[in-house]
Amino acid sequence: MIVTSAQATEKISSLNEVQAITEMVHLSFSNCPDERTKFLFKNLIDHLHNFVRETSLTHEEWLASINFLDRFRQEDHYIMVLSDIFGVSTLVDMVSNKKPLNATENTILGPLYTENTQILKNGDSIASEGKGDYFYMSGRILDVQGNPIAGAIMDVWEADQHGVYDIEYPDYNDKPDCRGRFTTGEDGVFAFRAVKPLAYPFTDNGPAKDLLDALHSTKYRPAHLHFKIVAPDYMELVTQLYFKDDQYLEIDTAFAVRQSLIVDPKLITDTSITLARGFKEAKPHHELERDFVLVREQDLIKPTPKA
Known part of the structure; x- marks a missing residue:
C-alpha cells in the first residue's frame, strides 16, 4: 500500500x-x-x-559512538571485526543453520581471507619452512550420504608461529604463505602440510583493541585453521577447526568455537614418516585426519510449520 x-x-x-x-x-x-x-x-x-x-x-554518547565507527573505518578497514566481537557473525550462523546433524558446522570467515593464494596439489605445504611446528592434515570431502565429492575446491589459511597472517606483514608483496587451495579428485581426498596453529591476540592495536580494553574483555582467539570449501551443486562451507585443550576455547573473543569443530591431533614421533610426507627436517610432527561434509539445498532441514 x-x-x-x-x-x-x-x-x-x-x-x-x-x-x-x-x-x-x-x-x-x-x-x-x-x-x-x-x-x-x-x-x-x-x-x-x-x-x-x-x-x-545522551548526545555526547551517540557522538562518541559515531566517531568510533568513523575511526574504525579509517584505521581498521575490517568492519566485520566488530560483527565478530559483538557475537553477531556467530549468531547469524546459528539462527540460519538448518543442516543435518552429520554436516560440518559453519563458523565465521574472519577478516583475513583473500582470493590471492597458492594453487597446490595433494601433499604440498601451504607454509614455507620456518613458519612453525610441522603439521599434516588429510581427509575427504563428502556429501551427507557419505559419498566423495569430486571437484571440490578447498581454501585453507592460518596464522604462523607468531600468530600473524601473511597479509599482515609489511613486506607481504602479494606473496601468499600459510594459505593454499586444493581441488579434490574422484575420491574426494585432500592432504596438505602446514604448521600447527597457536592462539593469538584478536587485535593488538587500533580501535578494536581500545574497545576490548574499555570493556575489559578477552582479546584472544584459540588456535585454529580456516577452511572455505565450494563444490558444484553444494552450499559453500566456511568453517574453522579448533584444538583440544587450548586455554581460549571457552573465551574466544569472536565466540566462534563449536564443540563439533574441536579436534585432537596426534603427535607422530617417527621421523621417517615426517620425511616421507615431504617435510624437510627429520623431527616429530602433528597429524590430523578429518572429513568435511557438505550439503545441497535439498538436504536442509525444513522448519516445522507454526500452528
Whole structure:
C-alpha cells in the first residue's frame, strides 16, 4: 500500500514526539516493495529507537559512538571485526543453520581471507619452512550420504608461529604463505602440510583493541585453521577447526568455537614418516585426519510449520 504524506501526518499527530519519530521513520520506509527488506528495517529501527529511549542515550554518547565507527573505518578497514566481537557473525550462523546433524558446522570467515593464494596439489605445504611446528592434515570431502565429492575446491589459511597472517606483514608483496587451495579428485581426498596453529591476540592495536580494553574483555582467539570449501551443486562451507585443550576455547573473543569443530591431533614421533610426507627436517610432527561434509539445498532441514 502506498502511504501518502497526508496519511503520515494524520497518523503521527496523535503520538507524543518521542514515539512519533519512530513512526515517521517506519512510514518513510513503508513504500518499499520488498516485504522482507521492509520487515528487517522495521525491526532494526524498533530496536535502535528502543535502545535510545531505554538508556536515555545522551548526545555526547551517540557522538562518541559515531566517531568510533568513523575511526574504525579509517584505521581498521575490517568492519566485520566488530560483527565478530559483538557475537553477531556467530549468531547469524546459528539462527540460519538448518543442516543435518552429520554436516560440518559453519563458523565465521574472519577478516583475513583473500582470493590471492597458492594453487597446490595433494601433499604440498601451504607454509614455507620456518613458519612453525610441522603439521599434516588429510581427509575427504563428502556429501551427507557419505559419498566423495569430486571437484571440490578447498581454501585453507592460518596464522604462523607468531600468530600473524601473511597479509599482515609489511613486506607481504602479494606473496601468499600459510594459505593454499586444493581441488579434490574422484575420491574426494585432500592432504596438505602446514604448521600447527597457536592462539593469538584478536587485535593488538587500533580501535578494536581500545574497545576490548574499555570493556575489559578477552582479546584472544584459540588456535585454529580456516577452511572455505565450494563444490558444484553444494552450499559453500566456511568453517574453522579448533584444538583440544587450548586455554581460549571457552573465551574466544569472536565466540566462534563449536564443540563439533574441536579436534585432537596426534603427535607422530617417527621421523621417517615426517620425511616421507615431504617435510624437510627429520623431527616429530602433528597429524590430523578429518572429513568435511557438505550439503545441497535439498538436504536442509525444513522448519516445522507454526500452528
